[in-house]
Amino acid sequence: MNSVGDDIKVKEWIMVHSQKINDSGFAINEHGELCKYEDSKLITLSNFIVIPVEIIFRVTESGDVEESKYVFYGILKNEKRLKRIEVSISDLINTKWVRTKWSPFCEVYSNEKKNYRSILQFIELFAKKSNQKIEFDKIGWHKYENKWFFLHSDGIIGEVNEKISTSNTEFTLRKDDHLSPRESFLESLKMLEICNHKLSYSLLSFLLTSIITTPLLESKELSPNYLLWIVGQTGYGKTTLSTFFTNIYEKTNMTRPDAHKTKTIMPGIKEHKDCVFVIDDFGTSKTKENEYSVINKIEDIIRNLTDRQFSSSNISDGMVLITGEKFLDTHNKNESSKKRIIRVKMDNLFNRKDSKTYDASKAELYDKYKDHRHLPTSISHYLEWLSVKLNSSFIDDYKKDFEALRSELGNKFNSHGRHTDSFAHQICAINFYMSYGKEMGFITPEDFVNMCSYAKKIFGELLEDQEQTIFDPQVELFLQALKELILEDKIIVELNSPRLDFNRKVYGVLRTEKEQEVLKLDWETVYTMVLEHLSNTQRDRPLIGNKNLAKLLDEYNLICFNEHGTTTPFSALNRKMGKVERCRVINFKANKIADIKDIVYQKNISEVPIKMGSTRLFGQKIKFGQKIKKRR
Numbered sequence: 017m018n019s020v021g022d023d024i025k026v027k028e029w030i031m032v033h034s035q036k037i038n039d040s041g042f043a044i045n046e047h048g049e050l051c052k053y054e055d056s057k058l059i060t061l062s063n064f065i066v067i068p069v070e071i072i073f074r075v076t077e078s079g080d081v082e083e084s085k086y087v088f089y090g091i092l093k094n095e096k097r098l099k100r101i102e103v104s105i106s107d108l109i110n111t112k113w114v115r116t117k118w119s120p121f122c123e124v125y126s127n128e129k130k131n132y133r134s135i136l137q138f139i140e141l142f143a144k145k146s147n148q149k150i151e152f153d154k155i156g157w158h159k160y161e162n163k164w165f166f167l168h169s170d171g172i173i174g175e176v177n178e179k180i181s182t183s184n185t186e187f188t189l190r191k192d193d194h195l196s197p198r199e200s201f202l203e204s205l206k207m208l209e210i211c212n213h214k215l216s217y218s219l220l221s222f223l224l225t226s227i228i229t230t231p232l233l234e235s236k237e238l239s240p241n242y243l244l245w246i247v248g249q250t251g252y253g254k255t256t257l258s259t260f261f262t263n264i265y266e267k268t269n270m271t272r273p274d275a276h277k278t279k280t281i282m283p284g285i286k287e288h289k290d291c292v293f294v295i296d297d298f299g300t301s302k303t304k305e306n307e308y309s310v311i312n313k314i315e316d317i318i319r320n321l322t323d324r325q326f327s328s329s330n331i332s333d334g335m336v337l338i339t340g341e342k343f344l345d346t347h348n349k350n351e352s353s354k355k356r357i358i359r360v361k362m363d364n365l366f367n368r369k370d371s372k373t374y375d376a377s378k379a380e381l382y383d384k385y386k387d388h389r390h391l392p393t394s395i396s397h398y399l400e401w402l403s404v405k406l407n408s409s410f411i412d413d414y415k416k417d418f419e420a421l422r423s424e425l426g427n428k429f430n431s432h433g434r435h436t437d438s439f440a441h442q443i444c445a446i447n448f449y450m451s452y453g454k455e456m457g458f459i460t461p462e463d464f465v466n467m468c469s470y471a472k473k474i475f476g477e478l479l480e481d482q483e484q485t486i487f488d489p490q491v492e493l494f495l496q497a498l499k500e501l502i503l504e505d506k507i508i509v510e511l512n513s514p515r516l517d518f519n520r521k522v523y524g525v526l527r528t529e530k531e532q533e534v535l536k537l538d539w540e541t542v543y544t545m546v547l548e549h550l551s552n553t554q555r556d557r558p559l560i561g562n563k564n565l566a567k568l569l570d571e572y573n574l575i576c577f578n579e580h581g582t583t584t585p586f587s588a589l590n591r592k593m594g595k596v597e598r599c600r601v602i603n604f605k606a607n608k609i610a611d612i613k614d615i616v617y618q619k620n621i622s623e624v625p626i627k628m629g630s631t632r633l634f635g636q637k638i639k640f641g642q643k644i645k646k647r648r
Contacts, residue, residue: 042138048094052134061131061138064098064114064122065091068143072102073150075160084151086143090118098122108136149179155187156290156333157230157406164231164406166290166399168265173396174403184287186267190392200394201458205467207391210381211257211363214478217446217471218244218360219261220391224445226262226292226335227395228414231406233325233333238415241322241356242438246339248362249370249489249557254339255296257365257382262292262337264392270294273310273338274301281313282331285321289333299342311345314338315353322356322434343486355434358442359486360478372500372553401452410448418444429479439479446471485608487572490560494569495609497546498537500553502615507545509535509616515596516588526606526616533606534576535613538599539566539583566602577603 034044043051043058050061070087083105090098101117111132114122124131152158155167158180165174167182168189192200208216222244225232232238248254255270263269271284273295285293298314301307320331339362344353364373365382402410421440425431431439447468454464487495501507509524516522516538523545524537543562550559559565566582569575577584583600590597606613 040138040141042141044094046094048091050135050138052138059131059134060125061134062122062124063093064118066135066139067091068139068146069100070147070149071143073148075150075152075158081150086139087146088139090122092119092122108139147179149181152180152182153184154287154289154333155182155184157228159234164403166403173399174407186265188266189396190264190266190389191396192389192393195388195390195393197394197397197456198458200390200397201453201456203385203388203390204394205453207261207385210378210385211365212361213474214481215246215257215360215363216261217474218358218442218478219258220449221442221446221471221475222335222337222358223262223264223292223391223395224449225441227264227290227399228402228406228445229290229335230333231411232414235411235415236325238411238418239325240335240438240441241324242434242441243318243321243335243357244337245343245357245359246337246362247343247359247486248339248341249364249367249492250300250341251367251370252362253365253367253382254362255294257362258294258296258337258339260382260386261391262294264291264395270296272296273298273314273340274306277313281317285317285332285334285336292335292337293332295336295338298338298340300340315344318353318356341489354482355432358435358438358478359482361486370553372496398449398452401456414444414448417447425476425479429476431479431482435479435482439475443472443475485572488568489557490565491568491572491574493550493557493559494546494565495612497549497553498542499612499615501545501549502612502619505619506549507537507542509537509619511616511620514587516586516599516601518588518590524601526613529577529603532576533613535604535606535609535616536586536601537604538586538588539602540600569602569604574604574608575602576605 037044041053043053044065045051045058045060047063048065049063050065051058052061053059067089068086069089071083072085072087073081074084075081085102085104086108087100087102088098089100092098096119098118101113103113103117107113111124111128114124124135150160152167155169157164157166160176160178160180163174163176165172165176165180167173167180169182169185169187170189172180195203204220208220210216225240229240232240246254246258259268259270269288269292271280271294273281275281281295295314295317298310301310317331317336321336324331338357343359344357363378364370364375365379368374368376418440421443422436425439426433426436429436450459450464450467450471453459454461459467498507502509506521507524508520508522509526510517510522511525512527513522513525516525516536518538518541523541524535526533526535528534539562543565547559560568563582566575570578570582575582583602586599586601587596588599
């Protein structure tokens with residue numbers, strides 16, 4: 017039976033098909049009623065005619081194909097065309113669908129039960145000649161009859177022998193048909209300049225990994241078992257930039273961490289197959305109760321997602337990105353979770369008030385691209401390239417490269433196995449995107465080598481960063497201001513001095529005590545100066561009180577010698593008073609704030625003996641015991 021369009025003419029359809037109906041033992045009388053011959057008698061069944069148009073099959077989780085829905089048009093009383101409807105197999109069990117989906121005036125005559133069985137026989141008979149379609153509930157990559165293809169709400173990418181679609185209507189690709197594959201690819205690479213390369217390369221590679229998640233999950237060895245976590249202060253643009261780089265569909269790909277887990281977060285994660293789902297704004301809970309709930313929720317998602325090849329929860333066939341002002345607490349219980357995450361710091365993209373970190377040129381570059389669709393358009397063309405490669409040698413090539421990178425990174429950085437695997441995926445993903453650009457002639461072979469080498473360098477640096485602590489935003493704010501004040505000589509820190517000197521603005525000393533380097537700072541003075549500096553530089557975030565800040569510094573294991581409180585007694589020279597007086601200092605573990613320690617060494621006088629360990633001076637490693645020559 018041919019498909020019936022919306023412009024169907026009732027009388028024309030009856031004229032064309034009446035003979036076929038009569039030959040089958042059914043008939044349509046002059047009133048438009050469906051009838052059936054029984055013992056040479058014409059029995060009326062209903063005042064409407066069902067016209068089967070299509071049978072929709074679905075593929076189960078086990079890969080079996082089964083009937084799911086029937087698509088019908090209909091004619092009521094020989095004069096009214098009934099709209100196109102889909103009826104599930106389970107709804108066909110009785111006549112309820114007729115009145116609810118079509119019209120309350122549709123009627124199955126008595127004996128209704130017996131007549132409806134005859135109508136089902138009519139449907140079954142004529143459905144055999146209707147179109148057939150296979151429908152998947154989920155978007156993304158599917159493998160059917162040993163062929164990979166990519167589904168989205170507007171169609172299919174890849175060559176298949178069957179008529180295939182998805183029942184999910186919300187995932188329409190954000191593609192601009194006016195952009196060529198070449199232009200969209202090259203502009204997507206220029207977008208990497210919007211922010212720090214550690215951040216932009218991470219976002220692009222994470223997206224590129226996400227769009228091949230399902231094929232990678234076929235092999236336990238290639239399962240991408242990690243998340244990306246973007247950490248940055250409020251107003252910097254974490255949400256905007258993360259979704260800008262990762263959302264390839266018209267549908268939003270973001271929710272909040274305090275959203276309902278089973279009703280919102282988990283369904284969102286599961287339906288974003290072969291793409292990125294963003295959980296945005298971790299660490300801003302208003303109450304402790306809500307904070308604990310969010311932490312437990314996020315921990316559970318991290319562990320299930322990063323063990324999904326062994327998990328029975330079937331959590332996701334995509335990738336999850338988390339943004340937040342905070343990262344997971346520094347407690348030991350989170351050590352395992354941290355190894356399942358790539359952490360990246362957010363640039364200040366939008367906060368003009370924070371003049372020390374704001375870069376107008378980056379904001380301007382973002383404004384140039386924000387209303388265009390270069391990256392999602394390029395991804396749609398890249399998926400076409402992938403649909404061919406996945407049906408040839410892509411997985412074998414990926415596995416070969418992945419194993420080589422995992423070995424190389426493991427030997428070079430001696431990193432945790434989970435981090436090594438995560439960064440091997442990040443590098444592989446961007447390398448294959450560059451391979452696409454090279455193969456299509458968008459970049460030269462030399463460009464390809466340079467881009468891949470640079471990406472590996474960036475990810476190597478970021479891999480080393482994973483061993484560093486990401487501090488609470490208040491700690492970050494304090495340390496940044498302290499660094500600026502030392503650089504501007506408003507706070508002077510001397511090496512190995514026995515005391516501070518308030519008259520010469522020597523509010524700190526860097527010295528060795530108990531076989532470790534310690535930065536001693538007069539706490540009351542330094543805190544006051546930092547507070548004033550933050551106010552003068554128009555920082556948007558207020559600094560918490562000195563006692564609470566000191567406790568926070570202690571929580572992050574930044575201070576030592578504090579058995580009886582956060583500060584300890586020290587001496588300071590006060591020339592105005594003509595005497596040495598007592599002061600209270602905080603003792604910072606210098607190795608925990610290496611960048612500030614380096615500045616102190618750079619600022620100090622020559623011939624300074626360095627007692628133990630090592631530091632870096634102007635990018636060069638200096639051994640303790642070696643004398644350095646540098647004048648203020």
